[in-house]
Every structure is written in structure tokens, then in C-alpha cells.
Amino acid sequence: MTEAVKNLGDMPIDEFRRQGYKVVDWIADYFEHIEEFPVLSQIHPDWLKDNLPTSAPETGEDFGRIMADVDKLILPAVTHWNHPNFHGLFSTSTSSVGVFGEMLAAAFDMKAMLWRTSPASTELEDVVLDWLRQMMDLPSHFEGIIYDTASVSTMHAIAAARERANMRVRDEGMSGRVDLPLMRVYASEHVHSSIDKSAITLGLGLRSLRKIECNERFEMMADKLADAIDEDLEAGYLPICVIPTIGTTSSSSVDPVDAIADICEKYGLWLHVDSAYAGSTAIVPEFRKYFTGWERADSIVVNPHKWLFTPFDLSVLYCKDLSQLKQAFSLIAEYLKTAEQDSVKNGMDYGIQLGRRFRALKLWFVIRYFGREGLIARLREHCRLARLFASWVEESSDWEMLAPVPFALVCFRACPAAVDDPDALNERIMNEINASGEAYLSHTKLNGKFTLRLSVGSIRVEQRHLEKVWGLLNDRLDTCVKGIAS
Numbered sequence: 001m002t003e004a005v006k007n008l009g010d011m012p013i014d015e016f017r018r019q020g021y022k023v024v025d026w027i028a029d030y031f032e033h034i035e036e037f038p039v040l041s042q043i044h045p046d047w048l049k050d051n052l053p054t055s056a057p058e059t060g061e062d063f064g065r066i067m068a069d070v071d072k073l074i075l076p077a078v079t080h081w082n083h084p085n086f087h088g089l090f091s092t093s094t095s096s097v098g099v100f101g102e103m104l105a106a107a108f109d110m111k112a113m114l115w116r117t118s119p120a121s122t123e124l125e126d127v128v129l130d131w132l133r134q135m136m137d138l139p140s141h142f143e144g145i146i147y148d149t150a151s152v153s154t155m156h157a158i159a160a161a162r163e164r165a166n167m168r169v170r171d172e173g174m175s176g177r178v179d180l181p182l183m184r185v186y187a188s189e190h191v192h193s194s195i196d197k198s199a200i201t202l203g204l205g206l207r208s209l210r211k212i213e214c215n216e217r218f219e220m221m222a223d224k225l226a227d228a229i230d231e232d233l234e235a236g237y238l239p240i241c242v243i244p245t246i247g248t249t250s251s252s253s254v255d256p257v258d259a260i261a262d263i264c265e266k267y268g269l270w271l272h273v274d275s276a277y278a279g280s281t282a283i284v285p286e287f288r289k290y291f292t293g294w295e296r297a298d299s300i301v302v303n304p305h306k307w308l309f310t311p312f313d314l315s316v317l318y319c320k321d322l323s324q325l326k327q328a329f330s331l332i333a334e335y336l337k338t339a340e341q342d343s344v345k346n347g348m349d350y351g352i353q354l355g356r357r358f359r360a361l362k363l364w365f366v367i368r369y370f371g372r373e374g375l376i377a378r379l380r381e382h383c384r385l386a387r388l389f390a391s392w393v394e395e396s397s398d399w400e401m402l403a404p405v406p407f408a409l410v411c412f413r414a415c416p417a418a419v420d421d422p423d424a425l426n427e428r429i430m431n432e433i434n435a436s437g438e439a440y441l442s443h444t445k446l447n448g449k450f451t452l453r454l455s456v457g458s459i460r461v462e463q464r465h466l467e468k469v470w471g472l473l474n475d476r477l478d479t480c481v482k483g484i485a486s
């Protein structure tokens with residue numbers, strides 16, 4: 001009989017303490033040496049599966065051996081989002097203090113469904129989201145709720161919009177109904193794919209999502225939106241919701257939220273603002289100009305896990321009237337009834353999840369540790385670095401900018417005179433840099449052109465990291481152009 005079977009219960013507390021100190025040291029070393037790792041994992045698909053046993057161990061293993069395998073097997077398979085030269089997608093990273101929040105939340109292991117099962121989680125969520133609301137200068141009627149991701153926040157917002165349209169979908173569903181017209185949700189052609197996925201998940205179908213044309217700055221055209229709504233009404237459809245984005249994924253463009261709010265008001269539509277990426281910058285006074293009109297929204301999504309140094313996952317949905325979300329989702333089974341249910345907030349009433357993680361703790365740690373001032377300074381610096389990088393692109397005859405830089409995303413490409421196929425050239429440059437492990441860039445297509453995207457957002461990023469990428473890009477440009485010429 002092994003020790004684990006003889007001595008039931010958890011890891012002995014003295015062992016936990018001993019191993020715990022080592023794990024914290026391990027994480028500190030990881031952050032300290034983060035730049036020594038290749039940004040993008042260099043393994044090939046199935047490498048980890050090929051290197052791990054195909055079934056679970058019969059007897060328990062020494063924790064030291066498990067950690068040794070973290071070094072040997074897990075680390076090589078990590079793409080290091082925390083690396084300061086991670087510039088792909090949106091550069092997001094955790095602060096170390098955010099990791100402490102995760103550790104404690106895991107230790108408490110609360111399931112925030114009912115107030116009584118999780119008073120700390122329920123109440124801290126309200127407090128910290130109200131702090132963030134004030135930092136972002138949103139009116140006091142906005143109340144927030146934390147979900148895992150923006151995809152899920154937005155899905156809940158659209159569900160609430162659908163319920164407000166008064167077609168009794170919550171009770172009667174959508175299938176088999178002849179009385180239900182095609183519902184319409186409107187967003188720009190640059191909207192994030194999570195909105196398409198919400199339409200799929202909610203049973204609206206992709207056909208319900210009407211994408212509105214953008215101008216040359218990739219911003220939704222409000223007059224085209226109004227025309228589309230008129231056309232749909234004429235056709236007997238039921239418009240329910242408009243989703244402008246502040247900081248689109250491809251280019252970080254900003255839809256004209258104020259003009260869109262006028263249209264929503266006129267037609268009685270739910271206005272949901274997707275500011276998953278750029279929302280954090282509303283805490284920076286000089287960036288508020290990009291947020292004009294968002295205070296008129298019915299709901300807004302902001303992701304502290306994107307650009308507020310909070311470990312994944314933590315997305316916030318602010319609602320003008322949170323009770324509308326409750327109307328869409330509250331359902332109290334007998335075994336979840338409590339004496340205090342009418343006088344407290346029970347997290348389970350605001351979405352599809354019953355148990356919810358204690359996510360507010362890590363955001364509370366981050367905001368308290370850095371303070372408003374510290375967070376603003378970091379966001380400002382990222383935007384400064386992005387503009388600096390953009391200025392290098394602008395000054396070079398080999399490179400060109402492909403979109404404005406309102407926040408900290410630079411969209412650009414190589415355009416040397418001697419090259420016939422700039423798309424292929426830029427893709428090659430990107431692939432070679434990514435394969436080298438020295439930096440990670442991603443791409444999009446803007447106006448049909450293969451576009452390199454460089455996002456600045458890591459809490460560890462400094463000017464020297466941008467100088468390094470600029471050097472890599474120019475080196476690769478030289479070798480690729482020579483390669484094409486020879």
C-alpha cells in the first residue's frame with residue numbers, strides 16, 4: 001500500500017509550504033528570464049502528446065518530478081504571451097501581482113453562484129467594478145458583471161437585447177415559430193468574429209448579423225447603418241441591436257459611437273459597445289475623445305485581461321440596467337433558493353454559468369498595487385512606443401503605414417520598389433521572424449493588402465524591444481528581397 005493510499009487527505013501542509021516556496025521562486029525566475037525564451041513555441045504539433053504517457057500514473061508521483069517535467073516538457077510548448085516581444089494579435093500580459101490574485105482565488109476555490117456561497121467574491125466584484133467604472137469616467141448607472149471573455153460578455157448582451165425586443169424568446173424559443181420575424185444585429189465589417197459566434201450560439205444564425213460598410217479609416221459609416229435598418233424594417237425584419245467597436249481587432253479603428261447612439265435611440269435598439277481591447281484606455285484622460293457616446297450604451301464590454309495587466313481571464317460587461325440581464329437569465333432552482341435572495345446579488349442570476357470564479361480578486365490586486373496613476377502611465381507609455389514605431393515606418397521609404405494608430409497597434413507593411421508581390425514578401429518576413437522565436441507578429445488584411453500588425457501592450461515592454469523588432473524587420477526585408485532578386 002503506498003503512502004497516498006495509507007494517508008488520505010491532501011498534500012501534507014509542510015510539504016505544501018516547501019513546494020509552494022519553490023513554485024513562487026520558479027515563477028519569479030520565469031519572469032526574470034522571460035526574454036531568454038523563444039516568443040513562439042518552437043515545437044511541432046503533437047510533440048507534447050508524443051512525449052507524455054498515454055495514461056495516468058497508477059501511483060502518486062513526487063511533486064519535484066512533476067515540476068521537473070514542467071521544465072522539460074511544458075515550457076518548450078509554451079508560447080510566451082508575457083514576453084515583451086510578443087506583438088501578435090493583441091499583446092496582453094499578466095503582472096506578477098495578478099498571479100497572486102489567481103493563487104488566492106484558487107486557494108479559496110469559491111463558486112460564486114449565490115451571495116452566501118461567496119460573499120467576498122460577490123461583493124468585491126461590485127466594489128472593484130465600480131472603481132473601474134469611475135476610472136473610465138462612465139456614469140454611475142452602469143453596473144458591471146464579470147465573465148471569462150468578451151465573447152461571452154457580448155453573447156449575454158445580445159441575449160438581453162433579444163429579450164428586450166419582447167418576442168418572448170426566453171420562454172417560447174425561436175424554432176418553429178411563424179410569428180417571429182428575422183431578427184437583425186448590426187456591426188461593422190471589421191467587427192470581431194465573436195459577434196458572429198454569438199449569432200450562431202444564440203440561434204439567431206449568421207443571417208441575422210448584418211455587416212455595415214466602413215470608410216477608409218475602417219470606421220462604421222453611420223449613414224449606411226441607418227439605411228440598412230430602414231431597408232430591413234421595410235422587409236419586415238426586426239432590428240434588435242447595434243454593436244460598434246472602439247478599437248477593432250484588425251486595425252484598432254473606432255466606430256462613431258455617438259452617431260450610432262442617435263440611430264439606436266431613434267429606432268429603439270440596444271446599443272452594445274465592444275471595447276474589449278481599447279476600453280482600458282478610457283482611464284487615460286487624453287484618450288476619452290475616442291469614447292464619446294459610449295455613456296449612452298445599454299451595455300459595454302471591457303477586458304482587463306487584455307490591457308490592464310490582469311491574468312487571463314477577466315472580461316467585464318457593464319450594463320445601463322443590469323436587471324435586463326437578470327430578466328433574460330434568472331432562473332432559481334429549488335436547491336438554490338435562499339432566504340436572502342431578494343436582498344442580495346446572486347451572480348448566477350446574470351448569465352448561463354452557475355458557479356463563477358473569484359476573478360475580482362486579481363483585478364483588485366492589480367488596481368491597488370499600481371494605482372490609477374501607475375496604470376495610466378503604463379498605457380500612455382505603450383501608446384507612445386507604438387507611435388514611435390509608426391514614425392520609423394513613416395520615415396522609411398521601404399515601409400508604409402496602412403491604418404491610423406489611435407491606441408498601441410501599428411498596421412504596416414514593407415513596400416520596396418523592386419518587389420512585384422508585396423503580400424508574399426510581407427508574409428515571408430512575418431513567418432521568418434516568428435520562426436526565429438525572437439519576436440511574434442501577426443497579420444490581417446486591410447483593403448485587400450496583407451498587413452503586418454504590431455501590438456504594444458506587455459507590462460514588460462521597453463523601447464529597446466521595439467528597436468529590436470525594427471532591426472529584425474529590416475534585416476529580413478534585406479534578405480527576403482535579395483532572395484527574391486537572386
Ligand code: PLP
Binds near residue numbers: 148
Ligand atoms: N472584441 C474585440 C474587439 C477583440 O479584439 C477581441 C479579441 O481580441 C474580442 C472581442 C474577443 O475577446 P475574448 O478573447 O475575451 O473573447
